[in-house]
Amino acid sequence: MVNIKRNVLLNPGPATTTDSVKMAQVVPDICPREKEFAKLMKGLRSDLLKVVHAPEDEYTSVLFCGSGTINIDVCINSLVPADKKILIVNNGAYNTRAVEICKMYHIPHIDLKFSVYERPDLAVVETAMNENPDVAVVYCCHHETGTGILNPIREIGEIAHRYGAIFISDTTSSLGMIPLDVVKDNVDFCMASAQKGLQAMSGLSFVIGRTDLIKASKDYPTRSYYCNLYMQYECFEKTGEMHFTPPVQTIYATLQALKEYFEEGEEAKFARHRAVYETIHEGLDRLGLETAIDRGIESGLVVSVKYPDDPRWDFEKVHDYCYERGFTIYPGKISTTDTFRLCALGKIYPEDINDFFKVFEEALNVCLS
Numbered sequence: 001m002v003n004i005k006r007n008v009l010l011n012p013g014p015a016t017t018t019d020s021v022k023m024a025q026v027v028p029d030i031c032p033r034e035k036e037f038a039k040l041m042k043g044l045r046s047d048l049l050k051v052v053h054a055p056e057d058e059y060t061s062v063l064f065c066g067s068g069t070i071n072i073d074v075c076i077n078s079l080v081p082a083d084k085k086i087l088i089v090n091n092g093a094y095n096t097r098a099v100e101i102c103k104m105y106h107i108p109h110i111d112l113k114f115s116v117y118e119r120p121d122l123a124v125v126e127t128a129m130n131e132n133p134d135v136a137v138v139y140c141c142h143h144e145t146g147t148g149i150l151n152p153i154r155e156i157g158e159i160a161h162r163y164g165a166i167f168i169s170d171t172t173s174s175l176g177m178i179p180l181d182v183v184k185d186n187v188d189f190c191m192a193s194a195q196k197g198l199q200a201m202s203g204l205s206f207v208i209g210r211t212d213l214i215k216a217s218k219d220y221p222t223r224s225y226y227c228n229l230y231m232q233y234e235c236f237e238k239t240g241e242m243h244f245t246p247p248v249q250t251i252y253a254t255l256q257a258l259k260e261y262f263e264e265g266e267e268a269k270f271a272r273h274r275a276v277y278e279t280i281h282e283g284l285d286r287l288g289l290e291t292a293i294d295r296g297i298e299s300g301l302v303v304s305v306k307y308p309d310d311p312r313w314d315f316e317k318v319h320d321y322c323y324e325r326g327f328t329i330y331p332g333k334i335s336t337t338d339t340f341r342l343c344a345l346g347k348i349y350p351e352d353i354n355d356f357f358k359v360f361e362e363a364l365n366v367c368l369s
C-alpha cells in the first residue's frame with residue numbers, strides 16, 4: 001500500500017477517510033454498462049437501505065452522480081404534485097437551500113421560518129398545516145449543518161402524516177452517524193452523499209424513499225431532465241444502471257466504506273462521533289471559547305464556535321496555521337454571529353482532537369501576538 005498523508009478534516013464533509021477506502025478506488029478500468037458493475041450497484045443500493053433500517057419491500061434507494069445538493073434538487077423537483085405546495089420547516093442555511101430550489105423551479109412553497117438558534121416550534125408547524133390544506137409535502141433538514149442543531153424530524157414527520165402529507169428530510173449530515181430508522185422516524189424520503197457519514201468519496205449521492213410514492217410521482221409535473229427521481233428509479237429497475245455515466249471509482253470506494261460501516265457498527269460509530277464531539281467541547285472549554293448553540297439541541301456532530309473577542313483574531317491565519325499541520329477548520333454559516341465550525345464527521349478519534357487543540361493553541365499564540 002502507498003503511504004498517504006492523513007489529514008484530520010474538521011469541516012462538515014467531505015470527511016477523513018481510511019486508506020482502505022482511498023485505495024478501493026484503484027481498480028481495473030471497467031465500462032459501467034457491464035453486468036458486473038450493475039451487480040455492484042445492486043448490492044450498494046440494498047446496503048444503503050440497511051443503514052437506515054428501511055424495509056426492502058417498501059423503500060428503495062436511487063443513486064445520482066453529483067454532490068449532496070443534487071438530492072435536494074431531485075426530491076423537490078420530482079415530488080410536488082400539480083396544484084399542491086411544499087412546506088419547508090426552515091431554521092437554517094440548508095433548509096434555505098431547499099427554499100431556493102423551490103424558487104428556481106417556481107414550485108409553490110411556504111417558507112416557514114424559525115430562529116437559526118433554535119429548534120422549530122412544532123405548534124407553529126401544526127398551525128401551518130391546519131391553515132394550508134394544499135400542502136402535499138413537508139420538508140425539514142435533520143441535522144442543520146450550518147449551526148449544528150438536530151431537528152425533531154420524528155415529530156415533524158408525524159404532523160405531516162397526520163395531515164396527509166409526505167415527509168422529506170435532508171439527512172445528508174446525519175445519515176450513517178446518528179442512528180436513523182425511516183419507519184419509526186416517519187421519514188418517507190431521506191438522502192445523503194457518500195462523502196459524509198459513510199466516510200467515502202464525493203461524487204455519489206443517493207435518495208432513499210418509499211417506492212409507492214416514487215411510482216406515484218410518475219404523473220407529477222416534470223421540472224428537470226437530468227434530476228428526475230422517477231426517471232432514474234425506472235432506469236435502475238429496468239437495467240440495474242444509472243441513466244447516465246455513474247461515478248465509477250467513487251462507487252468502489254463507497255462499497256468499501258459500507259463494509260467498514262457495518263464492521264464498526266451503527267451504535268459504536270455513533271458513540272465514536274459522540275466522543276469526538278465531547279472532546280471538541282472540552283478543548284473549547286479549556287481555552288474559554290464560547291459556542292453559539294445551546295448544547296442540549298446540538299447534533300453532536302458540528303460545533304459552531306464564536307470568534308474570540310479579540311481584534312487580533314484572524315480566521316484565515318489560524319486556519320492556515322492548522323492546515324499546514326494537517327488539521328482543517330471551517331468557516332461558520334450563521335449570518336448574525338461570527339463563527340467557525342469544528343466537526344466530528346469522518347474516521348477520526350478523540351486523540352485527533354487532542355492533537356488538534358495542541359496545534360490550535362499554538363496557532364492562537366502565534367496569531368494573536
Ligand SMILES: *Cc1c(COP(=O)(O)O)cnc(C)c1O
Nearest residue numbers: 067068069094143145170172173
Ligand atoms: C453537505 C450537505 C449537503 C450537500 O452539500 P454539497 O456541497 O452539495 O455536497 C446538503 N445538506 C446538508 C444538510 C449538508 O450538510
